[in-house]
Amino acid sequence: MKKWLGHTNSVVLSVAAIGIFILLTLFLRSLGGFQLDLTAGKQYTLSDQTLTAIQGVKEDVRLIAFTVSTSQNQKLNRDVTDMLSEYAKRNSKLKVEQYDLNQEPLLAKEYGVTEASIVLVQGEKKRVIDIGGLFTQAQGSSEGVYQFTGEEKLTSGLLGLSSTRQGKVIFLTGHEEIPLSQMTGLSSSLAQDNVKTEEVQLNQAGSVPKDASVLAIVGPQRDISVTELKSIRTYLEGGGKLLLALGFHPNMQSDWKNLDALAADYGVKDTHAIVVDQEQTNTLGPLFTVPTFGSHAITDKLAASNLYPVLSLSIALQAGEQKNWKTTALLKSSAASYGETNIQGLLNNDTQKDDKDPQGPLDLGYAVDGKDGKPKAIILGTSALLSDTEISTGGNRDFVLNSLNYVQGQSDGLTIRPRQEQDYKVVYLTPAQAKTILTLSVIGLPLLFAAAGILLWWRRRRA
Amino acid sequence: MRRLFAVCQKELQAYLWTPTTYFALAVYMLLTGLLFYTNFVMYQPSILDYRLVLGDTLSMLVFVVPLLTMRLVAEEFRQGTDELLLTSPVSVTEMIVGKFLASLGMLLILVLCSLAYPVVMSFYGALDWTLVFTSAMGLFMLGAAMMAIGLFASTLSQHQMMSAVVSFIILLVFWMLDSFGGQTGASAALQQWLEPFSLTARFDSFTKGLLNGADLLYYVTVAALFLLFSIQVVERKRWR
Numbered sequence: 001m002k003k004w005l006g007h008t009n010s011v012v013l014s015v016a017a018i019g020i021f022i023l024l025t026l027f028l029r030s031l032g033g034f035q036l037d038l039t040a041g042k043q044y045t046l047s048d049q050t051l052t053a054i055q056g057v058k059e060d061v062r063l064i065a066f067t068v069s070t071s072q073n074q075k076l077n078r079d080v081t082d083m084l085s086e087y088a089k090r091n092s093k094l095k096v097e098q099y100d101l102n103q104e105p106l107l108a109k110e111y112g113v114t115e116a117s118i119v120l121v122q123g124e125k126k127r128v129i130d131i132g133g134l135f136t137q138a139q140g141s142s143e144g145v146y147q148f149t150g151e152e153k154l155t156s157g158l159l160g161l162s163s164t165r166q167g168k169v170i171f172l173t174g175h176e177e178i179p180l181s182q183m184t185g186l187s188s189s190l191a192q193d194n195v196k197t198e199e200v201q202l203n204q205a206g207s208v209p210k211d212a213s214v215l216a217i218v219g220p221q222r223d224i225s226v227t228e229l230k231s232i233r234t235y236l237e238g239g240g241k242l243l244l245a246l247g248f249h250p251n252m253q254s255d256w257k258n259l260d261a262l263a264a265d266y267g268v269k270d271t272h273a274i275v276v277d278q279e280q281t282n283t284l285g286p287l288f289t290v291p292t293f294g295s296h297a298i299t300d301k302l303a304a305s306n307l308y309p310v311l312s313l314s315i316a317l318q319a320g321e322q323k324n325w326k327t328t329a330l331l332k333s334s335a336a337s338y339g340e341t342n343i344q345g346l347l348n349n350d351t352q353k354d355d356k357d358p359q360g361p362l363d364l365g366y367a368v369d370g371k372d373g374k375p376k377a378i379i380l381g382t383s384a385l386l387s388d389t390e391i392s393t394g395g396n397r398d399f400v401l402n403s404l405n406y407v408q409g410q411s412d413g414l415t416i417r418p419r420q421e422q423d424y425k426v427v428y429l430t431p432a433q434a435k436t437i438l439t440l441s442v443i444g445l446p447l448l449f450a451a452a453g454i455l456l457w458w459r460r461r462r463a
Numbered sequence: 464m465r466r467l468f469a470v471c472q473k474e475l476q477a478y479l480w481t482p483t484t485y486f487a488l489a490v491y492m493l494l495t496g497l498l499f500y501t502n503f504v505m506y507q508p509s510i511l512d513y514r515l516v517l518g519d520t521l522s523m524l525v526f527v528v529p530l531l532t533m534r535l536v537a538e539e540f541r542q543g544t545d546e547l548l549l550t551s552p553v554s555v556t557e558m559i560v561g562k563f564l565a566s567l568g569m570l571l572i573l574v575l576c577s578l579a580y581p582v583v584m585s586f587y588g589a590l591d592w593t594l595v596f597t598s599a600m601g602l603f604m605l606g607a608a609m610m611a612i613g614l615f616a617s618t619l620s621q622h623q624m625m626s627a628v629v630s631f632i633i634l635l636v637f638w639m640l641d642s643f644g645g646q647t648g649a650s651a652a653l654q655q656w657l658e659p660f661s662l663t664a665r666f667d668s669f670t671k672g673l674l675n676g677a678d679l680l681y682y683v684t685v686a687a688l689f690l691l692f693s694i695q696v697v698e699r700k701r702w703r
Contacts, residue, residue, distance in 0.1 A: 010695040021688045022660075025681055029659045034676035035668065038593050044673055082671060089675075095655060426508035427587045434504045437583060442500050445579060446493035453485030460482070 029092070041420055044086050050155045054090045057158060061094050062121040063087065066101040066113050067131065073116075075424050076135055080118065083150045087158075112188065120157045127157045127193075133398065136306045136418075144425070147306070147418040160193055167195035167408050169243075170212040174201040174228075176221035178247070178387050183218070185391040189401055195408075202228040208235035213408045215240055219247030219383035220259060229258045233265070241376060241407045242266075245383035248274060248313040250343055266368040267322030268379045273339025275314045275362055275381075276351050286351060288312050289337060289364070290394065294329035296367050298378075298402045304418070307395030315381035316362035324371060330403075331364040331380075338362075367406065378403045466553045470561025474535070475568045484569065487530040492576060495520040499580045511588045513581045513595050514670045520577065521602070521666065524609055525638055529630035531569055532613025533623040535562045536697065540621035545700065555697045559614070559690055566610040574603050594672045601669025604682040605662060609634055611686035611693075618696040637662045637685075 028034070037045045046054075063084050067077040081098055088094045101108050101116055111119045116131035134150045169190060171180055180187055180199050187197040200209060202224075208215050208231060215235060217224075224232070236242055244263060249255070253272040260270045277289040289311050293299035302308070309331070316339040319327040337360030338353045340346045353359075365380040380403075385396040429437070478484050498519045503509050536559075539545040548558055581595045616630030617623075641661035643654060658664050665682065668675040 007699065010699055014692060014695055017688055017691050021684050024684055025659050025677075028677035028680055036674040037672070038597055038674065039672040040591070040593070044671060085667070425511040425588050427511060428508045429504060429587065433587070437504050438500055441496035441580065441583060442493065445496060445576070446489045449485045449489035449492055453482040453489060456480065456485060457482035460480075 029089075043419055043421070044082070046086060046090075046151065047155075050087075050151055051090065053155045053158045054087055054094070056162060057091050057093050058162075059093065059122055061158070061161060062119075063094055063096045063154075064111065064119040064121065065096070065098045065131075066104070066108050066111075066117050066119065067098065068101050068116045075421075076131070079148050079421060080131055080134070080150060083148075083154065084118070087154065118154065118157075120154075120161055122161045125161050125194075127160055128188075129153045129157055130397075133307070144423040146421055146423060148421050149418040152301075152418065163194060165194060165410065167193070167213040167410070168209070168211050169195060169197050169214045169216050169404065170209055171197065171199045172202065172215065172217045172220070172224075173199045174203055175217075175224060176219075177217065178219040178383060182387050182389075183391070185388050185397065186386050186400060189397060190404065193401070193405070193410075195404070202231050207231050208240060212240065214243055214404060216243040216245070216404075217259075217262075218243070218245045218386050221247065221249050223256050224258045224262070226258060229262060232262060236265075236376075243378045243380075243404060243407060245378075245380040245386060246270065246315050247383035248315065250347060252315070253343065263317075263379050266325050266366075266377050266379060267320050267327050268366050268368070269318040269320060270381070271316045271318055271339055271341075271358065271362075272343070273316045273341045273358060273362075274343065274346055275311075275316055275333045275337050275360070275364065276340045276346075276353075277333055277337040277360070279334045279336045289314055289333045291331035291333055291364055292361070294332060294363075296328045296330055298367055298399070298406045299330055302395055302398055302402065307398045309385055309396045309399045310390070310394040311364060311382045312384050312390065313382070314364045316358060317364060317366060317379065317381045319363065319366055325376065326369045326371065327366045328369070329363045329365070330367055330378075331382075332361040333364060335361050367403075375407045375409060378407050467557040467561045467564070470553060470558055471564040471568075474562050474565030478531075478565060478569050481534075483534075484531065487527055488573070488576065490530075491523055491527045491573065494523050494526075495577065495580070498523075499583075503580075503584065509587065511584055511590055513584065513590065513598055516580055516584070517577075517598055517602075517670060520580070521605075521663070522638075524606060525631065525634050527573070528606065528609040528613045528634060529616070529627040531573075532566055532610055532617055532630060533627040534617065535566065535614050536617040536693070537621055537623045537626045541623075545697075549697075549700065555694050559618075559693045559697065563611060563614055563686075563690055566614060567607055570603060570606040570610055573606065574599055577602060591672070594670065597669045597672050597674060600674070601666050601678075604669070604679060605666050608662065608682040608685040608689075611689035612637070615689040615693045615696070618693045634662075640664075 037043070065080055065084060067080065069077065081096075084096045088096045099107060101113070108114070111121075111126065111128065113119060113128060118129040118131060120127045120129070134148060134153055136147045136149070171177065173179065180197055190197055195213070198209070202208070212235070215232065246259070256270065263270055274287070275289050276286045278286065290308050291311060293303045293308070311331070314333070316333075319329065339358040339360075339362050340351055340353075341356045342350070342354070345351070364382055365378070367375065368377040368379060370376050384390050385393070386400055391397050391400065499516050502516045502519060536545070539548060549555070578595070578599060581590055584590055612633050613630040616633060617626040619629055620626050637660070639661070641654065641658040641664045643657055662685075665678040668678050
């Protein structure tokens with residue numbers, strides 16, 4: 001009886017201990033963030049905004065990282081996976097998966113991913129974050145230091161998943177604008193923000209659809225008609241928003257009366273001068289420009305992350321005084337640039353500055369706000385940056401998305417400080433150094449312990 | 464407590480006066496040394512990051528810990544000295560905890576030996592010593608949990624090799640818990656459930672420079688659990 005009781009006690013105690021162990025492990029895991037970050041830059045300490053966003057996740061979210069493994073980007077991949085695991089630690093609803101993009105092409109295709117990306121999936125909703133865009137060279141820092149904006153983008157992505165907002169950007173057609181079929185990169189990025197895209201020909205539709213959150217006119221080659229201008233004005237006067245991105249055309253000076261009138265409604269004058277940037281001549285060519293940013297909610301975060309757009313065939317704009325609108329310059333060409341007004345000469349490769357040509361820096365885009373501070377329009381002297389061929393260049397995608405989000409009143413103001421990271425420190429060892437390390441670590445230390453063992457064995461044998 | 468330390472001291476002496484201990488350490492240093500050399504020297508340029516080197520050398524513990532713990536209780540059973548212990552004033556708990564503390568002494572030596580590699584790396588460039596410190600701490604915590612598992616295996620048989628094999632199997636299962644299952648469907652759910660119990664998954668935080676409360680307590684509770692099992696197994700002998 002006593003023996004039986006003893007056994008039962010042992011079993012009960014052991015089972016209880018296993019139960020406590022399992023529950024304690026799972027409970028402590030659910031606490032997640034109970035940790036001390038001893039890293040130099042507090043690399044794993046998440047911001048309050050992030051912690052709130054993580055706690056706000058109520059449905060399962062898959063954080064799928066598609067990485068590309070090369071010897072150069074080991075550290076970058078590790079930054080991404082480390083960050084994802086920090087998020088997952090804090091809410092068991094977040095599940096991390098990691099795949100090699102080259103080994104799982106079919107899975108990547110399923111999520112529409114062609115380059116290293118993080119895909120956030122919640123039910124039917126998904127958002128894609130380009131991994132390449134998370135890393136930027138830190139300005140003014142020593143070599144090997146870079147900035148990692150993963151937390152800002154991932155938190156923004158998480159918030160976007162739970163967002164219920166629905167937007168619709170209507171793209172005007174009928175004037176040889178860039179068609180939506182050539183802006184698939186932009187429309188898929190907008191779709192991830194729950195923003196739909198649609199094309200409308202005003203001559204047929206009669207008016208801008210009422211559910212349009214923005215009317216986009218991107219790279220028209222022909223002028224809009226008076227009737228169309230009237231419809232657009234009616235839409236805008238009724239509270240609509242505008243994205244006007246002008247594209248180069250040889251006859252723009254004489255033919256764009258109504259388009260110019262539309263821009264002029266908001267105090268923006270189209271100078272019809274094409275920007276020739278001497279600073280870019282050696283790298284991209286004189287008709288490309290990498291502008292600097294004016295200070296605005298659209299551009300401030302991009303400037304902080306060194307995400308500058310790359311523009312081609314840009315038209316210089318000028319802002320005049322306006323009673324009802326406040327215009328803020330978003331993009332400026334370099335001081336070495338000028339606006340070529342002789343378009344025929346430009347087409348014949350004659351790009352000499354003369355007295356008629358305005359000297360840079362030239363304004364290439366404006367944000368137009370009402371006197372009440374509410375966003376109304378974005379007017380750009382450039383349009384190719386929205387097309388599939390150029391959207392992935394530099395910070396083009398970020399600039400365009402920021403602009404569209406802003407004009408729709410969706411600038412969430414999420415600013416999370418980018419983390420300053422140090423790339424791997426590397427050292428090239430000489431053959432002599434390699435030999436020393438081999439002798440010490442592979443031969444010396446094991447031999448030392450083996451010798452101690454043999455000595456002991458020998459002494460014990462003799463004793 | 465005095466009796467507990469007496470057991471610990473006796474065991475530590477047994478460790479230090481046994482040639483097997485030094486051979487086990489030699490094997491550990493040889494294997495980890497080879498991995499260190501391969502990771503740090505063979506691929507040029509060498510990367511000054513202890514985390515990259517430690518990852519591979521860590522798995523050596525699965526082989527070395529059973530060797531270091533196999534004799535702890537099995538030897539008492541084999542020599543019949545367990546009868547003496549069980550009838551002495553030393554309680555089973557004191558005996559087991561004492562032996563465990565001795566094994567921690569050995570583990571400390573092992574961890575200090577492992578630090579030879581970051582020291583070598585530091586000759587060739589600046590190393591992040593915070594990461595080295597937290598990694599060493601993680602190594603010790605992980606090793607402590609593994610030593611407790613090894614000690615438990617040692618209570619199951621009077622044959623040292625048998626104990627070592629059992630210990631190796633248990634450690635391997637705990638080591639690979641986060642590898643079972645896949646990334647989709649039901650197997651993904653299984654993996655999600657098992658992952659918190661994996662010995663290795665818990666180690667990552669330490670190598671990043673983080674002291675995570677859940678990870679620290681996990682290793683402590685694993686050690687406590689297997690010490691309790693060990694006590695129960697030895698106690699069972701008393702009832703026979």
